[in-house]
Amino acid sequence: LFARPWAFQTSVTDMANLPEAAGTEIAFAGRSNVGKSTLINALTGRKGLARTSSTPGRTQMLNFFSAPETPLTFVDMPGYGYAQAPKDLVEAWTALVFSYLRGRPNLRRVFLLIDSRHGLKKNDLETMALLDKAAVVYQIVLTKADKIKPTQLARLEADTLVALKKRIAAHPEVISTSSEKQKGIDDLRAEIARFTSF
């Protein structure tokens, strides 16, 4: 599944241009700079596949990635949480993301990335509320685990699990990763592989 040559498929800014809903779709969401591009690149083994588009005010896009003859598509959702993001940009993000989440029949899971150093922030909780409302199962993936001590990581994992208990659509397991140290990448791959038939 992950040994194949993953490639960029398409970018969309509106629902009318979504690619056909074929196979299983998995999406990745998180605050800008959370390490989303780096994680997608680590999962697919393609260094330059997902690129950081961390420019406030930039067009909000859903980026689709796939591999030949693989019934699996990755969707890189636009990062959120710019400190100075104007209100209309936040609203555009919410509109695009919510209509995608609500209307995508083959979307099986959203991995919501959280920086291990920061934990759940207000805008992460807002995104979780949006996912609950759209009734899409989401799973927390802690990123940059190499940046904190193992004891701190263990506490964060435990605290995050407690926070998830109150959530409707949250998958009750957390995966800790470090793209830098290749930690948790195989665990995440195994979780993703469960959604496909091979």
Ligand code: GDP
């Ligand atoms: P994105 O905006 O969410 O796509 O974030 P990027 O993937 O561009 O990563 C943001 C920054 O975090 C970059 O400087 C990365 O090198 C760094 N980063 C990403 N993953 C890791 C990680 O696992 N460990 C460490 N230490 N840094 C990371």
